[in-house]
Amino acid sequence: AFPQASETIERLLTIDDKRKEAQMKHEELLAESNALSKQIGGLMKEGKKEEANTIKAQSADLKSKSKELGEEQTKYENELLDLLYNIPNTPNDNVPAGASEDDNEVIAEHGTTPDLYDGAVPHWDLIKKYDIIDFELGVKVTGAGFPFYKGKGARLQRALVNFFLDEATKQGYDEVQPPIVINEDSGYGTGQLPDKDGQMYHIKEENFFLIPTAEVPITNMYRGEIIAEDRMPIKHVGFTPCFRREAGSWGAHVRGLNRLHQFDKVEVVQVQHPDKSYDTLKEMCEYVQGLLEKLGLQYRVLNLCAGDLGITSAQTFDMEVYSAAQEKWLEVSSVSNFETYQANRLKLRYKDENNKKHLCHTLNGSALALPRIMAALLENNQTAEGIKIPEVLLPYTGFDMIN
Template sequence: MLTIRQITEDTEVVIRGLEKKHFKDAKATIDQVIALNDKRRNAQNKLDSNLSEVNNLSKSIGMLMKEGKKDEAETAKSRVADIKESNKSIQAEMDQASEDMQNLLYTIPNVPYDSVPEGVGADDNVVEKMGGMETELPKDALPHWELAKKYDLIDFDLGVKITGAGFPVYKGKGARLQRALINFFLDEAREAGYLEIMPPTVVNAASGYGTGQLPDKEGQMYHCNLDDLYLIPTAEVPVTNIYRDVILDEKQLPIKNCAYTQCFRREAGSYGKDVRGLNRLHEFSKIEIVRIDKPEHSKESHQEMLNHVEGLLKKLELPYRILRLCGGDMSFTAALCFDFEVYSEAQQRWLEVSSVSNFDSYQANRLKCRYRTANKKTELCHTLNGSALALPRIVAALLENNQTPEGIRIPKALVPYCGFDMID
């Protein structure tokens, strides 16, 4: 959530940033926020003025009574009563303005950094870097859903029977490959200094608001109506909310957490070839890395996270590219975001496997996540997170890019985790 100070002091910068994200009616919305804030402040000033007058009158009443000026004392008492009655409506007006402003702020996305390119959608993203190993496949190369069937690794039809489309069942070496990747990613994160967390996979609405999934993405989350709980779309939500309503000491920063969870996304409106097999699921495994940091260090932390994810893809021997997302393709809450994609030779297309984002103070302001500086001043933290990594498309690329006439080769880094070097 944008801060009132940011909006009032850098109004034009905020409006230009929102326009870069193609936020509709940016100027009108910001003007409305400023008007509500002015209304709230004017009411507060009136309440403060009335309180000062009541305090002065209250002091004078006792003196007037001592001096025998009973009529003047009664007039003062009557004035105090009138002011207190008036304060009720002023307080109600201030509370309403505050509530309306807060609700409006929830609907406004984060302002992108200047380094975010202009653009409307995915076609306008900028390729920052390409790397990884080139792949040569047999002429009769198969997509991963055919390989999964051929080697009895994943049963998509059984998942439909048990639950529905988008909930695959992993079997045998397919299940072991999943577990191997989870352990590999967690071990790599721990070696990079991340503290492992095992959070709940359902959260309350306050947590959804804290990280910005609500009210923006409620249609994409599974909602348990009876208990008003949400299945998490990513471990970002529960892990970042650990620090909701917390004041950290400056010496604790940066905080580095990682977590493996199942993730749940409705993916409403998804259809066609892009959702075949593992390309787009309703339930999937993911390892998330989360950082809480000081503003002056968050860009450095962001680069360290990008380096970490790139290192994972190198160890998995996959062709990859890094995209700097344009304003129109960024998430609601991000100020800067890079996507990692791996290339699927069999499908002849790029598959997104990670987004690494810096949210600046946007989430922290929602969360009331702050830190106390050495001079005892309280400041908002910066929050960052990224997938390291999401499994489904990694599995798809591993199966497709490593197929040989003898079977599917396992990258060297995964062999100790899998217990086998070939799927045949």
């Protein structure tokens, strides 16, 4: 899945050998220099000034060489760290083999394709017809990929956010409203750095980053923490805007709401005991599927193959909804178990009954990302009279039709 991983590990082992050699020589020189320094005082007391000065010169030379070796050791340690950050997680045994998204396994499918009326059009035509999302205004104010949501479009967006948050709260998730800007340590903690460095918006002056997902600040709440075993699972839900540069993205597959630079998403995150994390992964997937069923959307579940896994994930399930007007599947959620990969970076541990420390498992899932949900809802519910609002959203929208 990651052909560069074996090469990286070989380089890592080579550099580690060099680091150990530099460290050993460094320590030997320091010990020798310290031994010579102890002799100097005795020689001075004995009046052997010339011998003392000779040893002083030897000691100074050793310290200079020791400093060079110390710098060399630090250089190797930094190279090791950079390499370690680029080693991917080990896929779970239940992850299918494969090199790309073409090898992902469809493991479930629910619902039927809606029978649209003869005048049905894709969502990018619908939003113009009903003036609910404005891409041109977004280009004027910011740039491509930063749309304005207007009128009933803005209210539908807010309705979806509140519906997702309320549903998560019913399932025992504790809501948090995290910062949407993170520091570098947080980016490294959950694995966005250095892997997704080029996809993140960077604020150079403060060395901050705009978040690509709420997973990052929420999971980093527990960076460096040691938690009690009986405190797990820790369950959080958070709503944030998300920012992704999506460099190099173009074409019909990213048209309209299919891919944006700024979008809203509700994220669920769990910190779980290692013995229970795969049961939790299943529960989180079922929860997301339940949301899609309540919205009346046709969906399928994919077990991602090893080649399509992100660097941090041990296993990921994608949920895709069918867009009837585009006649294609749109990914709306990824639910992942990172096992100890993030926890190791975060130094997130728990104490067992014997007071021993162990790494936790972390999980997260989109529940849900709004743009493609919005696209599917608009397209699949369009009629000659307007766009019907799913019944479950009526208490949140205050209207049953966009027309």
